[in-house]
Amino acid sequence: MDKRGLFDLGGKVAVVSGAASGMGQAGAIALAAHGATVVMLDRNAEGMDRTRATIEAAGGRAIARLHDVSSVEAAAELFSWIDGAYGRVDFLANIAGEGMLLDPLEVTAAQVRQVLENLVVGRFALCQEAGRRMIRQGGGSIVNTGSIGGVTSLGRGHITYAMAMGAVVQMTRELSTEWAGRGVRVNAFLPAQVTNPGLEQRIAENPAMLEKWLSGIPAGRLGRPEDVQGLLVFLASDASSWITGAIIPLDGGNLAMNAGGTKGPANAS
Numbered sequence: 621m622d623k624r625g626l627f628d629l630g631g632k633v634a635v636v637s638g639a640a641s642g643m644g645q646a647g648a649i650a651l652a653a654h655g656a657t658v659v660m661l662d663r664n665a666e667g668m669d670r671t672r673a674t675i676e677a678a679g680g681r682a683i684a685r686l687h688d689v690s691s692v693e694a695a696a697e698l699f700s701w702i703d704g705a706y707g708r709v710d711f712l713a714n715i716a717g718e719g720m721l722l723d724p725l726e727v728t729a730a731q732v733r734q735v736l737e738n739l740v741v742g743r744f745a746l747c748q749e750a751g752r753r754m755i756r757q758g759g760g761s762i763v764n765t766g767s768i769g770g771v772t773s774l775g776r777g778h779i780t781y782a783m784a785m786g787a788v789v790q791m792t793r794e795l796s797t798e799w800a801g802r803g804v805r806v807n808a809f810l811p812a813q814v815t816n817p818g819l820e821q822r823i824a825e826n827p828a829m830l831e832k833w834l835s836g837i838p839a840g841r842l843g844r845p846e847d848v849q850g851l852l853v854f855l856a857s858d859a860s861s862w863i864t865g866a867i868i869p870l871d872g873g874n875l876a877m878n879a880g881g882t883k884g885p886a887n888a889s
Contacts, residue, residue: 627857629651629654629656632710634648634709634711635713636659636660637715637746640660641845642845652682658680659685672684695748708757709753711760711763713852718738719735719739732780743791747795760805762795764792764807765809766808766810767781770782771786771875788808811870811871837872
């Protein structure tokens, strides 16, 4: 056992969507640091170049692929390329995917379809392509990014996003049940608010939102992209070999706290 011990990813091929920034970037860097060869997916080539430079400067291995995560055809093409380049895939982190904030009274069917394609259909296609190969090779691990909005209601125009994230959670459970007996683990994590340029813009436009979010997070801060690193390495590694179908909050205690709860001393009823 080398210095990485239980969390050694040497010899493993990991696919990470959204690797140009945020949690995808942080996850790709951590996986490479533990020995994985990382196939990075994103629409942002410049961002992936920065991620790759960071990985290679630390002695890791990564390759960037421009990718549309809403496209079923792109998923098939990607894994056909992986077959030729590496002959295996050991880990898939489905992180990328865009939602929209929309009024439930005004949202169109086309907008619903667009969000579902971005967050559900495209992710399922990547799961399906990876799952086929993992089953053939006798094992693998898949992690889907959900949201606390997929299991609780956020309001504020999250209708299509929440519908999609609820589907991601149930997709994870179903695939886990289908594939666990064939060596493929499928888990999901549910972030609360994690800092990114979009979130920072919302705070700038409405500073009161920051106080609202923090009021529901006992840990007292927003998430940071690097908060996902340990979890992804753990779920990619053999250390988590008996964990599948898990829906894991990554939320600073948000889901655990009752809406009427408080974060302070036990001096209020």
